[in-house]
Amino acid sequence: MTAAPSLAPAANAPSLAVLQTRRADTVLRYRNAGVTLQPHDGGEPLRLVRGVDLEVQRSQVVALVGESGSGKTLTALSVLGLLPGNARFSADEALLNGRDLRQLGKADWRRLRGADVGMVFQEPLSSLNPVLTIGDQIEEVLYYKRQLTRRQRRAEAIDLLARMGLPRPAQLLQDYPFQLSGGMRQRVMLAIAMAGEPALLIADEPTTALDNTVQAQVLELMVRTAEQSDVGVLLITHDLSVVAQVADQVHVMRHGEMVESAPVQQLFARPQAAYTRQLLALAPRIPAVVRQPLAEAGLPAPQAAQQAPAILQLDAVSKYYQQPRAWHFKAQKHLALDSVSFSLQRGRTLGLVGESGSGKSSLARIIAGLAQADGGQLRFDGADLSDPAVRAGASIQMVFQDPYASLNPRMRIGQLITEPLAEQPGWTAAQLRAQAAQLLEMVGLPASALDRFAHELSGGQRQRVCIARALSVKPQLLVCDEPVSALDVSVQAEILALLQRLKKDLQLSMVFIAHGLESVYAISDDIVVLEKGRVVEAGPRDQIFGAPRHAYTRSLLDAMLDIDPSRSRFRTRPAAPAGAALARVA
Amino acid sequence: MSGVVLNTGTALQADAPAVAAQPSRLQRFLRALWRSRSGRFGAILLLLILLATLGADLLPLADPVKRHLSLRYLPPVWLDKGQWAYPLGTDGQGRDMLARIIYGARSSVMVGLAAVALSGAIGVAIGVLAGLRGGWLDQVLMRVVDAILAIPAMLFMLVVALVAGAGLAPLIVVIALTNWVIYTRIARAEVLRVKELEFVAAARVSRVRSSRLLLRHILPNILPALVVVATLNIGTVILTESSLSFLGFGIQPPDISWGQMLADGRQQLATSWWISTFPGVALTATVFSIILLGDWLRDYLDPRLP
Amino acid sequence: MIFSALWRLLLQAVPVLFTVTLIVFALVFLAGDPTVMMIPDQASEADRLAMVAAWGLDQPVHLQYLNYMRNLLHGDFGTSYRYGSSALPIVLERLPATLLLAAASMLVAVLIAVPAGMAAALRRGSWVDHAVSGVAVLGKAMPNFWVAIMLILVFGVSLRWLPVSGSGTWAHLVMPALTLGTAFAGDLAKLVRASMLETLSQDYMRTAYAKGIPDWLVIGKHALRNAAIPTVTMTSLHVVALLGGALVTETIFAWPGLGQLIVQAINTKDMAVIQISVLVITAMTLLVNFLTDVLYRLIDPRMKL
Amino acid sequence: AGSTTLTIAQSNDILSLDPANHENNSTQSALVNLYEYLVNKEFPNGKMVFTPALAQSWKQEDPRTWVFELRSDVRWHDGKPFTADDVKFTVERMKGNPKLLSAVEKFRSVEKVEVLGPHRVRLVTSKPDPLFLHNFVGNGGSILPQHAFQAAGSEEAFFAKPIGTGPYRFVEWKKADRLVLARNPQWWGGASHWERVVIRAIPETATRVAEALSGGVDLAVNIPPEDIGRLKANADTGIVAFNIARNFGLHLRTEPGVVTHDARVREAIDLAINRQELADVVADGYATAARGLFPPEIPNANTRLTATNSFNPDKARQLIQAAGAKGAKIRFGSPSGRYIKDREVSEAIVGYLQDVGLNAQLEVQEWSIYNARVGSDSHGEIYFWGMGSYTDASFILNMGSLKRFNPHWRNAEFERLATELPATTGEKERQAIIWRAQEIITQDRARIGVLYPKAIYSVNKRVQFAGRFDEMIPAEQVRRA
Numbered sequence A: 001m002t003a004a005p006s007l008a009p010a011a012n013a014p015s016l017a018v019l020q021t022r023r024a025d026t027v028l029r030y031r032n033a034g035v036t037l038q039p040h041d042g043g044e045p046l047r048l049v050r051g052v053d054l055e056v057q058r059s060q061v062v063a064l065v066g067e068s069g070s071g072k073t074l075t076a077l078s079v080l081g082l083l084p085g086n087a088r089f090s091a092d093e094a095l096l097n098g099r100d101l102r103q104l105g106k107a108d109w110r111r112l113r114g115a116d117v118g119m120v121f122q123e124p125l126s127s128l129n130p131v132l133t134i135g136d137q138i139e140e141v142l143y144y145k146r147q148l149t150r151r152q153r154r155a156e157a158i159d160l161l162a163r164m165g166l167p168r169p170a171q172l173l174q175d176y177p178f179q180l181s182g183g184m185r186q187r188v189m190l191a192i193a194m195a196g197e198p199a200l201l202i203a204d205e206p207t208t209a210l211d212n213t214v215q216a217q218v219l220e221l222m223v224r225t226a227e228q229s230d231v232g233v234l235l236i237t238h239d240l241s242v243v244a245q246v247a248d249q250v251h252v253m254r255h256g257e258m259v260e261s262a263p264v265q266q267l268f269a270r271p272q273a274a275y276t277r278q279l280l281a282l283a284p285r286i287p288a289v290v291r292q293p294l295a296e297a298g299l300p301a302p303q304a305a306q307q308a309p310a311i312l313q314l315d316a317v318s319k320y321y322q323q324p325r326a327w328h329f330k331a332q333k334h335l336a337l338d339s340v341s342f343s344l345q346r347g348r349t350l351g352l353v354g355e356s357g358s359g360k361s362s363l364a365r366i367i368a369g370l371a372q373a374d375g376g377q378l379r380f381d382g383a384d385l386s387d388p389a390v391r392a393g394a395s396i397q398m399v400f401q402d403p404y405a406s407l408n409p410r411m412r413i414g415q416l417i418t419e420p421l422a423e424q425p426g427w428t429a430a431q432l433r434a435q436a437a438q439l440l441e442m443v444g445l446p447a448s449a450l451d452r453f454a455h456e457l458s459g460g461q462r463q464r465v466c467i468a469r470a471l472s473v474k475p476q477l478l479v480c481d482e483p484v485s486a487l488d489v490s491v492q493a494e495i496l497a498l499l500q501r502l503k504k505d506l507q508l509s510m511v512f513i514a515h516g517l518e519s520v521y522a523i524s525d526d527i528v529v530l531e532k533g534r535v536v537e538a539g540p541r542d543q544i545f546g547a548p549r550h551a552y553t554r555s556l557l558d559a560m561l562d563i564d565p566s567r568s569r570f571r572t573r574p575a576a577p578a579g580a581a582l583a584r585v586a
Numbered sequence B: 001m002s003g004v005v006l007n008t009g010t011a012l013q014a015d016a017p018a019v020a021a022q023p024s025r026l027q028r029f030l031r032a033l034w035r036s037r038s039g040r041f042g043a044i045l046l047l048l049i050l051l052a053t054l055g056a057d058l059l060p061l062a063d064p065v066k067r068h069l070s071l072r073y074l075p076p077v078w079l080d081k082g083q084w085a086y087p088l089g090t091d092g093q094g095r096d097m098l099a100r101i102i103y104g105a106r107s108s109v110m111v112g113l114a115a116v117a118l119s120g121a122i123g124v125a126i127g128v129l130a131g132l133r134g135g136w137l138d139q140v141l142m143r144v145v146d147a148i149l150a151i152p153a154m155l156f157m158l159v160v161a162l163v164a165g166a167g168l169a170p171l172i173v174v175i176a177l178t179n180w181v182i183y184t185r186i187a188r189a190e191v192l193r194v195k196e197l198e199f200v201a202a203a204r205v206s207r208v209r210s211s212r213l214l215l216r217h218i219l220p221n222i223l224p225a226l227v228v229v230a231t232l233n234i235g236t237v238i239l240t241e242s243s244l245s246f247l248g249f250g251i252q253p254p255d256i257s258w259g260q261m262l263a264d265g266r267q268q269l270a271t272s273w274w275i276s277t278f279p280g281v282a283l284t285a286t287v288f289s290i291i292l293l294g295d296w297l298r299d300y301l302d303p304r305l306p
Numbered sequence C: 001m002i003f004s005a006l007w008r009l010l011l012q013a014v015p016v017l018f019t020v021t022l023i024v025f026a027l028v029f030l031a032g033d034p035t036v037m038m039i040p041d042q043a044s045e046a047d048r049l050a051m052v053a054a055w056g057l058d059q060p061v062h063l064q065y066l067n068y069m070r071n072l073l074h075g076d077f078g079t080s081y082r083y084g085s086s087a088l089p090i091v092l093e094r095l096p097a098t099l100l101l102a103a104a105s106m107l108v109a110v111l112i113a114v115p116a117g118m119a120a121a122l123r124r125g126s127w128v129d130h131a132v133s134g135v136a137v138l139g140k141a142m143p144n145f146w147v148a149i150m151l152i153l154v155f156g157v158s159l160r161w162l163p164v165s166g167s168g169t170w171a172h173l174v175m176p177a178l179t180l181g182t183a184f185a186g187d188l189a190k191l192v193r194a195s196m197l198e199t200l201s202q203d204y205m206r207t208a209y210a211k212g213i214p215d216w217l218v219i220g221k222h223a224l225r226n227a228a229i230p231t232v233t234m235t236s237l238h239v240v241a242l243l244g245g246a247l248v249t250e251t252i253f254a255w256p257g258l259g260q261l262i263v264q265a266i267n268t269k270d271m272a273v274i275q276i277s278v279l280v281i282t283a284m285t286l287l288v289n290f291l292t293d294v295l296y297r298l299i300d301p302r303m304k305l
Numbered sequence D: 001a002g003s004t005t006l007t008i009a010q011s012n013d014i015l016s017l018d019p020a021n022h023e024n025n026s027t028q029s030a031l032v033n034l035y036e037y038l039v040n041k042e043f044p045n046g047k048m049v050f051t052p053a054l055a056q057s058w059k060q061e062d063p064r065t066w067v068f069e070l071r072s073d074v075r076w077h078d079g080k081p082f083t084a085d086d087v088k089f090t091v092e093r094m095k096g097n098p099k100l101l102s103a104v105e106k107f108r109s110v111e112k113v114e115v116l117g118p119h120r121v122r123l124v125t126s127k128p129d130p131l132f133l134h135n136f137v138g139n140g141g142s143i144l145p146q147h148a149f150q151a152a153g154s155e156e157a158f159f160a161k162p163i164g165t166g167p168y169r170f171v172e173w174k175k176a177d178r179l180v181l182a183r184n185p186q187w188w189g190g191a192s193h194w195e196r197v198v199i200r201a202i203p204e205t206a207t208r209v210a211e212a213l214s215g216g217v218d219l220a221v222n223i224p225p226e227d228i229g230r231l232k233a234n235a236d237t238g239i240v241a242f243n244i245a246r247n248f249g250l251h252l253r254t255e256p257g258v259v260t261h262d263a264r265v266r267e268a269i270d271l272a273i274n275r276q277e278l279a280d281v282v283a284d285g286y287a288t289a290a291r292g293l294f295p296p297e298i299p300n301a302n303t304r305l306t307a308t309n310s311f312n313p314d315k316a317r318q319l320i321q322a323a324g325a326k327g328a329k330i331r332f333g334s335p336s337g338r339y340i341k342d343r344e345v346s347e348a349i350v351g352y353l354q355d356v357g358l359n360a361q362l363e364v365q366e367w368s369i370y371n372a373r374v375g376s377d378s379h380g381e382i383y384f385w386g387m388g389s390y391t392d393a394s395f396i397l398n399m400g401s402l403k404r405f406n407p408h409w410r411n412a413e414f415e416r417l418a419t420e421l422p423a424t425t426g427e428k429e430r431q432a433i434i435w436r437a438q439e440i441i442t443q444d445r446a447r448i449g450v451l452y453p454k455a456i457y458s459v460n461k462r463v464q465f466a467g468r469f470d471e472m473i474p475a476e477q478v479r480r481a
C-alpha cells in the first residue's frame, strides 16, 4: 500500500477555522522570519531558515515537521532568543504574547523566557542538569518567575510533578535526573517548562528517544496540559504519526523553508507539496487490517511455523549483571536475561521486541559471542556454541545500532569491509579489493566509496557499509541490533528494503531487533517478545501482531501511534472540538 | 510487504567531486596549523629553535666552552660595557652566552625528545598490555605504577648516575624510568575506553586476530591522545632537567644545557641577571612553543571540533 | 559502596606499600654503602668497616631486607643514619609543613585559575581568553626556581613586604605558595576553560538559559558544578605531586618540608628515612585519591565510589 | 628580630644535637653555644694555642698521664653542678659506641679515666699522644651531663631537650628550619650577651644573601664573592672574610697504566696551574695561592710549600712532550657547589691543562655520587678535594685516611716516617717528620695543593664579628655594634 489508509473526512476543519479567527488568542506570530548564520571561519553567511510564517494560538497544538537539519530547532530557539551567538534573526513580524521579539534587550529576554515561553528540549537526559536535584531545577523557576516563598515553592513543585502524573512527587524532589527513567525525565522537563506558567510551550522532538509506551504517555500529558492551562503548543517532530495524533495545524519544513502549511486532516488527506507526499509515503506502517482482531479481518488463524531445521536454538539462556550498592560489600545481582528459549529456522527472520532494558541487546551480544551467557545453552546448527571450536566455525555476523560507532574512524571503507576476509588465508590484496567493490555494489554503494573514511559518508551509507562488512564472509546468521533506529525516516526505509532483498538473495537467517514495531513488522517472519529478560510471547508475525495473547504484548501494540489524524487517541475534542474551544473562549 | 518503498539510490554521486578535491592528510594538517594563530606561532618558534640547534656549527659563533677570565660578567651588548663580540654578554668564566645558549639547546631539546620517546615507548607498551589483558596482570602493573609514582625521581637518578655515571644518556634513562608511568596510565585508560567501543566489538564479531585488533583498531585510536600528552610532556621534561640541575643532578659540564646555565646563574640573578635570564627565556620560549603546538594538536585531533 | 571503596583502598594499599619498600630497598642498596657519606676524612677503612658492622650492613642483602620488613611489621621503622634517632618521627615532623604548603598552593591555584578559566570560557576568542591562555602557558613554561628567586628579589629584598624565607607565620607561606600555585594555576585555568566550554555546550545549559533565570546563577550553579569534576581530578593530582615535597621551592625558601628531607636522605643514603618518607607519601596519596573519589560523589551523584 | 636576638643563617641544617654524632662543621658551630669543651683553641697571630675553658688548668704527669683541674663554679642548664663524673661519662660514652661518628677520632688513645675528686680528673693513654689535648675540642669534645642522661632514660630522650653548660640554653629545634637558643643567666662566664640566638638553615645561597640584604638575618655564612659588591652597597650590611682550616687540592692517580703514572706528567700538571690567577680572578681574591696541604695556622703546616714561581706552562709543555703524553686524555673529577667556587676552580684548571697540551675533560658529579667515587676509588686521573677541619698537619701521616684518598700511591720514605712519628715526642723532631711528609707527597704529586680558600660572611651593621679560623660561631663573640 502506498498511501495512508482510509482517512476520515476532515471533520474538524471548520472548528480549526474558527480557532484561527480568534486573533486575540494568538500567542506567537512569525511573518517571513529567517535565521542567518555567520560562519566562524569568515565564509559566506548561511541563510539557514527563511520565509517562515507561523502562528500559534492558545490551546492549539501546531506541529513543525521536516527532515533532519531543516531548521526546525533553529526556528524554535529564535522564539527564546537562544540562537547561537553568530546567528542573526530577522522577520517582518515576530510577536510573542504581544511583544515584539525583534526589539528585546538582554534583560527583556530573561524576563520573557520561562514566563511567556517554556521549552522542552530534544534529549530528556541531557537537557536536565545531571548534578542538581529535580526539586532544585524546578524551584529556581518558581523563585525567579513567580517569586514564591520557599514553602510555596515546594508545594507548587510537588503539585506540578503530581499534575504531570509522576508518582511520589515529594520524594522525587530529592532525586537526581539519572535516577529517573526516560519518560519520567521528559515529564520533569515538562514540569520545568510549565513552572513559569508560560503562554507558549515549545516541545522539540519530545518523544523521539522514548519507547512506544512512554511516548504515548508523554504526548498525552502534553496535549492535556495545553488544554487545561490554555497554552499554545509548538511541537517539533519528524514523526508523522505523532503529528497525526496530536497536531491541529501542521507546517512542513525542508532546507530551511516552509514548504506546506495546513490543518492536520487536510495535510494527511491532500498533501500539496511533493516533499510532504514523499514523507507520507516513506513512513513505515502496519497494515490497518492487522490491527483489527484477526477474525474481523478474515485472516487465517495463526499457524505453527514450518518444520525447517533450526539454525539457532536458545535453551534457557540467562545473564546476570553486577550492580554495586552503597554501604554494601557485595554487588547486587541483576538478572538481565531469565531462561530465554526460542529457536530460529534457517532462512527466516526473527524479530526481537520489548521495551528498553528488556534484554534485547544482551541477547544479541551473547548470540554474536561478544558476551558469555551465565546459564543455558546456545546451539548453532545443532552444535553447542560454548565449545570454542564450534564458536570459531559458526558463521554469525552482527550489525550494530550505531553505524558510525561501529566503524573504525581511522580505516578506509575498503579495508573495513574486507577485514573479516583478510583473516582467512589465501586472499591477495587485489582480490580483497575486488571483493570489497563487489560487496559495495551489492549494498548499493559505488566503488568510489572504497577509499573513503566513515566520517565521509552519510548515516544511511554507513549502515550499508556495516551490512556489507557483515556479509563479506557470507554468514549464515545475521544479528541486527536496532540497525535503523538512529536513522532518518527515509534512510530507515532504504535500509529495511536492502535487508529484505539481501535476505532473499543470500538465504540469510536473521535476528532483527528494533523498538520501532513498524520496522519489525516489515521484516520479520517470527516475533519474540521480551519483558524484563523473560520471553512472554513468541510466534509468527501475524499472530503476534494480529492476536497478541499476552497483556504486555498488547500494551506494546496499543502504544503504537496511528498515522491517521482521525484516529487520534489524545485529542479530547475529536468530533466537536470547535465547541470545546469556543466554550473555553467564551 | 507494504509501506516500505525500495529506495537504494544514494546521494553518493552528488558529493563525489568533494572527494576528488580532498587535499592530502599532510596538506590538511599544515593548512589547519597555519590557520590557527597560536599553532602557527608555536610552530615557527619551534622551527627556529630546532634550526639554530641543528645548524649551530654552521653559525659564526664563539666557542661555547672557551673561557676568557678577563672578560667575565660582560653584560649584553645594549648595556653599558657590552661588547659586540658577545652580544648576550658573558658568564662568570667569560664564556659567550649566545654560543652557550645555542649549543645548550641541543642537550635540552635532546633530553626532551629522547626521554619522551623512550618513556612513551615503555609506558604505552605496558599500559596497552595492562588494559588489554586486565585481571591480575593489570592489578600488578598498576600497583607498580602507583609505587613508582610515590618514589622520588632523585633516588633513581642517584642509582643510575652511580652505575652509569653522569651525562646525557643516564639523565635520559632516569627521566624515562620515572616518566613512563604517565603514559602507562593514559594508555591503559584509553585502551579501556577504546576496547569498549562498538567498532572493536564489530571487529571481534568478525573474528579479527588479536594482533590485528591491536595494530589496526586499538593503537591508531589511542595514539592521538598519547601524541597530545607527549607534546605537552616534552616541555615538562625539559623543565625537569632544569630542576635536576638545580639539585646538582642535571647535565654536567663540559656538556651545556639550559637547565644547568639557569641553575648556575641563579646566584647572580641580582648582579648579572643575563646569565640566568637568557637561558630562562630560551627555555621558556621552547616550552611555550611546544605547549602551543600541543594545545593546537589537541584541538586538531578532536573529532568534535571542526 | 563507601565500605567497598574503603575496603578497596586497603586492598590496594597493602601491595602498593609492599612494592614501594621493595623498590626503595633495592634502589638504596644499589646506590651503595651509606657509611662512605658518614665517616669523617680522618677515618680509615677499618673504622668504616666497624661502622658497617655496627649498622648490620655486612649481612647479605636479602637478610637485611627481611630484617627490615620484620622490624617494620613490629612497628619499628628503623633508625636514621644521619640523625641517629628513630626515622618515623623525623618524617612525621615534616608532614605539617608539607601539607600546609600543598594546601596553600592549591588554594592559590584555585583562586586564580577558576575565575580566570571561567572568564576565558565565557568570552571565548576575546582578548580575555587570549590573555589567560598566554599567561597560563607562560606560567607553566617558567622554571620554578627562577620564579621563586624573582619573587624573593622583588617582594623580599626590594619592597620588603614579605619575609624572604623560613616558616612560622602566614607571611612566610605567601611566596612559596605563590611559586607553586602560579605554576599550577596555568594548567588548571586551561582545564577550567576547557571543561567550562564543554559544559556550556551541553543541552542542559540551554535549558538553564531558557528558564530566564539570572546569568550568574546559570554560570555559577549550573555550569560550574558540572565543570568541577576534571578540576578536582587535576587538583588532587597536583596535591599528590606536592606530597612528595616541592623540593626546589622548599630549598629556595628554606621551607622545612618533606622534599628537603628526602633529598638529604637520598644524598646520604639514609635508608630508614627514605623508606618511611616514601611509605608516608604513598599512604597519603592513596588517602587523597580516596577523598577525591568521595568529593566526586558529592559533586556528581552519578559517580560510583 | 628584636635587638636582643641574634639571627645566624647557615648554609645547611644542623644534623644532630649530639655533639659526638655528626661530622659537620656548621652543626658544631651552633652547638658550641650549648655545650662546652674542657679547653678552647684560639688562633692569635695565626698560631694555635689552647686556652682554659671548663678545665681551669691541666698538666701532664708523665707522657701517658694527664690531670685536669675543673672549674667548680659551672652549672648545667638544669642547675645541677658540673663535675668530673661528667668528663668521665663523656669519654666513656664515646668509647662504648662505635656508631657515634666522632668515635673514629676522639679519645682513641685513652685507656682509662679516673675521677680524683669532684673537680679533678686523670686520663691515662695507652701510648704517648702528642695530640691529646685536641681530643677535648671540636666535634665530640663537648662535655655532656651524666645525670641528665640517666634521668632521661635514653639518649634519644636526652637529645630531644638537651642541656649543656654553655652560655645559651636549648629552646627549640625545628629541623631544616631553625635552632632557637636562649640566654643562660647562670653561665659561669657572666650573663650571656643575647636574649635569644636563632640559627637558621638556608641552603640556597641566593636566598641567604637576600635574607642578609633584607635584614632578616644578622650573620650569613658562605657568601659568594659576586655578591660582596651588593652587600657592601647595601646600607645595613658589610662582609668579613678570613682564613679558615681548609685547602683545595688535587689527588692524582699514580698506579701503572694511567697516564699520570709518569712523574713528568704529574709535574707538568702541577706547573700548568696558574694558582695566582685562580686566587685573584676565579676566587675574586678570596683565597690564597699555595702548593701546600694545610694553611699556616695549622700546627706543623709546612709553610715552605708556597705557590711562588710554581706556574711554568712552557716547562710543563716540554715535560709532556718528553713523556709522550701530548693529547693524552685526563679525566678530572669535580664536585659542584660543595665548596665555594669548586666547579669554577676545576673548570679553570681543566683549561690550564688543555693549554699545555693535555686533553683534560671535566667530570662534574653530584656530591653524594662524587663522595662515593672517592670511597670506591673510581674517579679518573685527577679529582678535586676540599679537605678541612683537621687539627694538626700530622694528619697527612694517617695511613688509614691516605688509603682512602690515594689508595695506590706508595713511597717507602713516607711509610717509614709514618711508623716513626708515633714514637717521636720532641716538638722539633715531630715537626721535621711532618714537614718532610708534606714535601714528599706534594713533590711526588700524589696530592697537589692549589688554594687556601677564605670564608666570607655577611654581617649586619648592627653586630660585629670577625670570624674564626675554625669556623665556629660562638654567639658570645658576636657583639652588638
Ligand SMILES: Nc1ncnc2c1ncn2[C@@H]1O[C@H](COP(=O)(O)OP(=O)(O)OP(=O)(O)O)[C@@H](O)[C@H]1O
Pocket: A037, A048, A066, A067, A068, A069, A070, A071, A072, A073, A074, A075, A084, A238
Ligand atoms: N550553531 C550552529 N552553527 C552552524 N550551523 C548550525 C548551528 N545550529 C544549526 N545549524 C545548522 O542549521 C541547520 C538547521 O538546524 P536545526 O537544528 O534547526 O535542524 P532541525 O530541523 O532541528 O534538525 P533535527 O531534526 O536533526 O534536530 C542545520 O543544517 C544545522 O547544521
Ligand SMILES: Nc1ncnc2c1ncn2[C@@H]1O[C@H](COP(=O)(O)OP(=O)(O)OP(=O)(O)O)[C@@H](O)[C@H]1O
Pocket: A321, A322, A336, A354, A355, A356, A357, A358, A359, A360, A361, A362, A363, A515
Ligand atoms: N554491561 C552491563 N552492566 C550492567 N548492567 C547491564 C549491562 N548491560 C546491560 N545491562 C542491564 O541489563 C538490562 C538489559 O539491557 P539491554 O541493553 O540488553 O537492554 P535492551 O533491551 O537492549 O534495551 P534498549 O532498547 O534500551 O537498548 C538493562 O537493565 C541494563 O541496565
Ligand SMILES: [Mg+2]
Pocket: A072, A073, A074, A122, A204
Ligand atoms: Mg532539532
Ligand SMILES: [Mg+2]
Pocket: A360, A361, A362
Ligand atoms: Mg539495546
